[in-house]
Amino acid sequence: MPTALLHHTVDGPACAPPLLLGNSLGTSTALWDGVARGLSATRRVVRWDLPGHGRSAAGLIAPGATVADLADHVLGLADHLGLDRFSYAGVSLGGAIGLHLAVHHPERVDRLGVLCASASFGDPRPWRRRAALVRRAGTAPVADTAAARWFTPGFSHPGLLADLRATAPEAYAACCDALAAYDLRGVLASIGAPTLIMAGREDPVTPPAHAREIADAIPGAALIELPRTSHLAPAERPEAVLVALRGHFAPAREAGMAVRRAVLGDAHVDRAQARTTLLTEDFQDFITRYAWGEVWTDPTLDRRERSLITLAALVAHGHWDELALHAVAARRNGLTPEEISAVLRHMAVYCGVPAANKAFATVQRALDDVL
Template sequence: MTVELLNHRAEGPDSAPPLLLGPSLGTSYALWDKVAPELSAGHRVVRWDLPGHGGSAAELIGPGATVGDLAALVLALADALGVERFAYAGVSLGGAVGLHLALHHPERLTSLAVVCSSAHFNGAAPWRERAALVRREGLAGLADGADARWFTPGFTVPRLVRDHRDADPGAYAACCDALAAFDVRAGLGRIAVPTLLVAGREDPATPPAHLREIADAVPGAALVEIPGASHLAPAERPEAVLAALRSHFGEGAARLGMAVRREVLGDAHVDRAQARQTPFTARFQDFISRYAWGEIWTDPTLSRRERSMVTLTALVAHGHYEELAMHVRAARRNGLSPEEIGAVLLQTAVYCGVPAANSAFAAAQRVLAEEETGDGT
């Protein structure tokens, strides 16, 4: 018997660390359209639709549903995709699912980001009233007021408003039942996975105080407030949300990348690069540490010796002789002898041209001479 899964979209390489993205009530996975493609550069991103929303079947949920029921559907999706442990970020109801997973299935999470959400949603009564209204009258009226609930004045995302209007009323009402019953304040202190809280400073539904309450209770949690963002921050302020999530989910790669960068290039060079860093260049420096050094140079497919040979050749081919000098020093740290470096540069004379190799030999000779006299850094 085939079990129906939540509708989902996967992006990024299958070998990358998995990251699941959860939506808010009334939206689809399109909520993450301006964030997920960027995150997929370093993650296997899987974004999913709530039951009765987007492409997910309404029958996956029923009256009296709980956030735990939704979390079970997310775990079933992860299991079907062969994902044992994953990072998770969710907005509003999707964030509540993340909190439930962190409390009841911590062995499945590597890290958590809760975006414009809460440990409780202001009591059961308003959600029971909304569920009854939707079961009685459908979603047209609520969809008409979506912009005011979701965005700052003058901003809208027509696709998300359309998704709200097209959602299944019964499944939407069941999600309201889940929000009515949700309150995990008493358990927040037990959450042990690395946790980030992201608040929209203009959010009337889950204002910053709700996120601050979680941050104060979860050991080691961090809180980021985004100016000019209301309830659907990933749609309204995607760049700010992306920066926060990259910092949180990519911290391990950045830390590892910086360590490898220092091992290969030397502390003196990296210290100089860091000292020259400005707000304008900070993201580029982060990119270099995270992707070039944290992912490419740590890939065990090639040894560091082999990577140095490839790098020297590429730098000669493009005439980057200042960078070449730096990587001649790196090649020596990676175990290449002067004779081996010379052989690599001789190879470039055949395939990159004699003038390029001539300049490369001159740059390399200066570095090797400095090494002999102890003047190199």
């Protein structure tokens, strides 16, 4: 197992379930910029750069490398972060690494997303020719034609194209060696992790037929084809990719329970769960799935902003018990006493001084109880 680490970034709560995101050949962690923030609402999202890409050292890979070598680097990173088991999503070469992990290290991967990838990237000879070209002339020749392979007509991402030009040629070529040797077509049926396959309908590199081959081979795999999308789906269609991956990696109840505990605290949620009866269990499930799993996980507003809104709404409707609960939650979400006071003074203007008086007393008692 390699000892040197891939460059990586981590977003999301430290206690949330981990999700690793892998990149395609020639790109960096910037590939996931439009998706990672939304995923990190309920996941500990780890993005990493391939060797010689982004900020990872080129010396982490050598000529004749394999996808297994790259997968070992991912496992080394996971071990360094203390992640015994994780979810994984990857694009193209990053997706191939995910498939390799799910086949050869099934105990490490609990859920898998494979985007714009293949079980085999075709005849190895073009990959070897590309490796030879890049070793001879650098990445400029492949960068000049990358937009046509990566994006639909009219779309561009200058940052990713710049990343390709900045990629270390020897590392890029070694990744081409890995793609040339890669073929998992005979072993995909052994994958047991719940798997989502995504394809861009206008992808010339890994067309939808490649995705269907993977989906047909993995038991129970789901397949989504994105219209008006080429090879780098997270860059070109971040909203669609985010919705699909959130649904796959954080089903509403699971996501809702994680956020509910993060906002209200384990003690409160445990008490609510212990009091659940045949009468209330469906309602508890509804609250977890809808209020916490869909509304509170929507990345349009952060948790501080949602606490501000919630406090105001509870004062306006006189829900004093819920106000006490959410005053404590607001502190947990990062609001200061001064900010909570500002909300209540604001409500004095629009809901009346008597309501604000009651709100201040309720909130003070709630905060005193937890100090």
